[in-house]
Amino acid sequence: MKLSEIKTLQGLIVVGEDREITNVNTIANADENSLIFFNGKGELKTKAKAIIISNRECIFDNDLTTIISPDPKLTMAKVILECFYNNVVSFLNTIRSEIYLSKIFDNVKIGVEGVIVGVNCTIGTQGFGYVWDKDHWLRFPHIGSVVLEKNVEIGNNTCIDRGSIGNTIIRKGVKIDNLVHIAHNADIGEHSLIVAGAVIGGSVKIGKKCFIGMNASIKNGIIIGDNVTVGAGAVVLKDIPSGETWAGVPAKKL
């Protein structure tokens, strides 16, 4: 569809060409027909040609159509609900995987070999992402998947939310204990271990062979390197470089 055909965008200031849009995407994964939004954080390197952006962050670029919104995330949520919400591919692959009495939604992509999911898990549900809309919280629609690569093992009563735009990824050989929460768009590196009660926030990136201790909390958006140890009950509010051990509330390097 054309940008001008999206009702949610009507009434907003649009600077630039009326482009053809085929998908919504993350800044990094966008193609030339993606619509993206910018929340003021991170680098704006993208192939997208259409962006929802706030007044303050506003950039003008002849090659980029700019839609100015007082709340870009809220506008994006409404665009997805209007145009892209039913556009989710379903594929559940249980070949060579052992799955017990858990509810796994069909947006979850399971690696073909050696995946084990225990009992009472919930995998592939909407994440906990809300945007304030005048007088109530609007849930940001989650249209991404959960990817479980090969040899991932998940304990019991653990929850993994699907990505909002983009996927939640549990990489090869990761082992997750009981009662763990992995939020939308988290990316857990190969062979990392996550112990019971840990909560991994949205878009957290954890490197390879890390150890996340019991009841640890990792704040949304944190980036953790390889071979990092996070102590029991630690609250991680800052990025952690590779090879370090952090503990405490807030967590500090030991």
Next chain:
Amino acid sequence: MKLSEIKTLQGLIVVGEDREITNVNTIANADENSLIFFNGKGELKTKAKAIIISNRECIFDNDLTTIISPDPKLTMAKVILECFYNNVVSFLNTIRSEIYLSKIFDNVKIGVEGVIVGVNCTIGTQGFGYVWDKDHWLRFPHIGSVVLEKNVEIGNNTCIDRGSIGNTIIRKGVKIDNLVHIAHNADIGEHSLIVAGAVIGGSVKIGKKCFIGMNASIKNGIIIGDNVTVGAGAVVLKDIPSGETWAGVPAKKL
């Protein structure tokens, strides 16, 4: 029934009139036919005319029948088990609510509009309240309800216990993440957000539009104002006034 007909009370000192009792209740919600108990905390403003109270706290009032017990909470538990335990109204209203694979007991009252409950939740079970009785823990009987008002959304693998005497209340527009525990008689104010892994203790009162971070713990009986932010992993042991941000173990004002 008359107070004198309740076997549990026989053998205790009773000062005052032998009154007609039709219900057990909280101090605040009692009517003239309620039996209440006082555990030494909070204000004793009540319409009740019959009270179980300890020797130390003992007050004499011509208008109030006073039953003196070495352990008022234990005595009340036994009165409920003897006289009021099957006296629970059942009503489960799922009109216009989406409920997935969760166990919701029929003491739960669900607002008619927009309530969503995810997968593997447990709502409406007995709370974790025990009273020591000579050589074992006696579970305080929970005869209250859970009330989910309209537009409440609850994630997955989350537990909400029914009230003991009185209800557990989740008010309009509250959003609760995965793996959260809400104990008996908690009262969560409109549009508050509670993130994964948080534990809300018994009788905690949280105001409007608060944010309770991941893995935070709120001790039994704490009162939190409106627009309060509680950080990830915080342990809240004191009341928090409106508008403040608290974090740490124990939590302090930032």
Next chain:
Amino acid sequence: MKLSEIKTLQGLIVVGEDREITNVNTIANADENSLIFFNGKGELKTKAKAIIISNRECIFDNDLTTIISPDPKLTMAKVILECFYNNVVSFLNTIRSEIYLSKIFDNVKIGVEGVIVGVNCTIGTQGFGYVWDKDHWLRFPHIGSVVLEKNVEIGNNTCIDRGSIGNTIIRKGVKIDNLVHIAHNADIGEHSLIVAGAVIGGSVKIGKKCFIGMNASIKNGIIIGDNVTVGAGAVVLKDIPSGETWAGVPAKKL
């Protein structure tokens, strides 16, 4: 079988007699036909006559057959997988117990009287014990049981893992709240209370009538005496003597 018949042990240095082995066991519970392993911690008092041990810890005793391994735990894991993994007795005793909608595996032994298990619990699954094997995590096989003694009450969405070698034991009158994790080989003493969100690590030993607060974390192998109180959100990294109250991250005596 004879030690020499176990393929996993072929290629390792074996000092002493080629003994008949009928079981694998813990150091303390072993009999004369047990194979045990030593991980360098604790006292080596045992009736076993065959031990897997590392080069560094190596002891020579004419009466004890010593198998030297660079990683005794990994070697033991492989011996169990080769010889003892299907050797698990099944017995589920639900007489006079109330069990709701929980998955209880048939390695769980339930005391005959007054056991209550709530909704969405997972009891008797493999523990979270992994040994690094060249390029991946190998799950240490868990062949022990979970023992629930009489009058144990367990809330909802709680997980209790079976023992690896030896059992996980929940003793008489223990009460466990919602969303609690009890790891493999933990031993919870009579009449102790464990509040929501607490994580009890592997082989933790908790004494009688203790109180473990909400979201507390007890590190693997910790020993806690009788009548101990552990505060909400506490992270216990040291043993706690009887009668003390500990809180904080890391937990200290109050």
